[in-house]
Amino acid sequence: xxxxxxxxxxxxxxxxxxxxxxxxxxxxxxxxxxxxxxxxxxxxxxxxxxxxxxxxxxxxxxxxxxxxxxxxxxxxxxxxxxxxxxxxxxxxxxxxxxxxxxxxxxxxxxxxxxxxxxxxxxxxxxxxxxxxxxxxxxxxxxxxxxxxxxxxxxxxxxxxxxxxxxxxxxxxxxxxxxxxxxxxxxxxxxxxxxxxxxxxxxxxxxxxxxxxxxxxxxxxxxxxxxxxxxxxxxxxxxxxxxxxxxxxxxxxxxxxxxxxxxxxxxxxxxxxxxxxxxxxxxxxxxxxxxxxxxx
Numbered sequence: 291x292x293x294x295x296x297x298x299x300x301x302x303x304x305x306x307x308x309x310x311x312x313x314x315x316x317x318x319x320x321x322x323x324x325x326x327x328x329x330x331x332x333x334x335x336x337x338x339x340x341x342x343x344x345x346x347x348x349x350x351x352x353x354x355x356x357x358x359x360x361x362x363x364x365x366x367x368x369x370x371x372x373x374x375x376x377x378x379x380x381x382x383x384x385x386x387x388x389x390x391x392x393x394x395x396x397x398x399x400x401x402x403x404x405x406x407x408x409x410x411x412x413x414x415x416x417x418x419x420x421x422x423x424x425x426x427x428x429x430x431x432x433x434x435x436x437x438x439x440x441x442x443x444x445x446x447x448x449x450x451x452x453x454x455x456x457x458x459x460x461x462x463x464x465x466x467x468x469x470x471x472x473x474x475x476x477x478x479x480x481x482x483x484x485x486x487x488x489x490x491x492x493x494x495x496x497x498x499x500x501x502x503x504x505x506x507x508x509x510x511x512x513x514x515x516x517x518x519x520x521x522x523x524x525x526x527x528x529x530x531x532x533x534x535x536x537x538x539x540x541x542x543x544x545x546x547x548x549x550x551x552x553x554x555x556x557x558x559x560x561x562x563x564x565x566x567x568x569x570x571x572x573x574x575x576x577x578x579x580x581x582x583x584x585x
Contacts, residue, residue, distance in 0.1 A: 291553070292545050293356070293419075294574050295328035296567040297510070297560035303526060308565040323351045326571060328358065330422060330558050335360045338376050338404050345411035356419040357412055358452070358556060362401055364391050365442060367426040367434075376404050395441060402445040413449075419556060420450045420479060420506065427493040430457040431465055436472045443476050452508040452556075454481035458492050466498070473502035482509045482548065484541055486516035494519060499544055507552035509545055511570070513561030530563025533570045535577065542578050 298304070299322040300315075309318055322329060331347075333339065347357065363370045370391050372380050379400055384392040391397070405421075412418040423442070443451045453473065455461075460469045473480045480502040488494045494516075501507045513531025515522075522528035533541070541557070549555045557574065559567040 292549055292555045292557060292578065293328045294557045294571050294578070294580070295326045295330065295559070296571050297330040297558050297562065298332040298567075299329050300333070301525075301562050301567070303562060303564040303566070304568060306564065308568045319347060320350045322568075323355050325568070326575075327352075327354060328356045328419065328556060328558075330358045330360055330560075332360055334405070335363050335366075335424070337374055338362060338401070338408050341408050341411065344409055348411045348415040348417055351417065353415075356417050358420045358422050358558065359405070359409055359412070359418065360422045360424060361442075361451075362405065364393055365398065365401060366424050367393065367429045375401070379404065398442055399445055402442060406446065418449060420452045420508065421446055422452050422454065422481075422508075424454045425456055427456040429455070430492075431459040431462075436469065439478075440476055443478050447477070450477070450479050450503065450506055452479035452481050452506075454483065454510065456493050456495065458495050461496055461498055470498075470500050470502060473500075477503060479503050479506050479508050482507070482544070484509070484511040484514070484544075486514045486519050488516055488520075491516075491520055497544075499548055501548060501551040503552065505553050507548040507555045509541070509548065509555065509557045511541060511557070511559045511561060513566070526563040529561050530566055531561040532566050533561065533573075535573070538570065538574050538577055542574065545578075 299319050309321060313321060371389060372383060372385055372391055375383055375391060383397055384394065386392060409418055439453065470480060480500045482499045483495050484497060485494050513529050515531045518527050518530060545555050545557050559571045561567050561570060
């Protein structure tokens with residue numbers, strides 16, 4: 291099964307160009323779910339949501355709708371202020387001189403537990419597909435070890451953790467097999483990506499399609515705007531890109547090849563500028579013969 295969706299349902303560009311102009315914020319997720327069967331939750335990268343908020347997500351989406359929950363930026367080694375943590379975790383968290391949170395095992399475990407508690411309504415409804423760990427490009431092979439991610443993967447089990455590395459050093463000739471082997475050994479999902487073609491910029495990952503769990507493969511389409519990726523300041527500038535049909539057909543073939551090795555494939559469009567992502571995801575469904583979502 292190949293499920294197609296986007297990396298958010300609340301991106302500002304969606305609101306301006308894709309949703310009906312008179313649609314309230316409360317009604318965006320149900321409207322989105324009329325068009326797609328899955329979505330990545332982007333807001334959880336910035337803060338742990340209230341359980342009541344997550345319960346509403348589960349209540350207002352169809353029974354077969356699923357979510358990929360992006361893990362908190364502290365867990366993915368991004369810079370984060372203290373107030374991004376749940377209130378009960380702030381007093382014991384260590385910070386840098388600039389007030390940025392330092393991650394240690396105690397905080398990792400506590401934050402994972404807080405996230406598990408928050409998303410329990412999705413688990414109960416059978417709507418949690420994966421946790422998505424989108425690592426910082428600063429998480430690079432010469433400074434870090436993949437084993438540092440093992441406690442997180444274990445803490446969130448049995449829920450799959452899809453790991454997106456963003457430094458191409460993890461895939462050089464000497465390291466690629468070890469990187470993918472580590473994912474398989476620890477039951478993590480390798481995130482395949484579609485991005486601009488460039489061997490010069492370390493944050494642009496090559497299109498390595500691999501399946502590290504028999505039950506799940508993950509493909510994120512970031513667009514192919516090389517200049518925007520390297521020089522853009524906003525999300526729209528970096529990832530904005532309109533895929534044409536030939537490019538979407540290429541992505542579809544990649545997804546089908548992954549589906550030959552994994553029982554489920556999640557294809558998420560992150561080419562966020564205006565309506566680029568939902569337009570691409572909708573067209574992808576058409577090209578794959580999925581058509582409108584049947585409810």
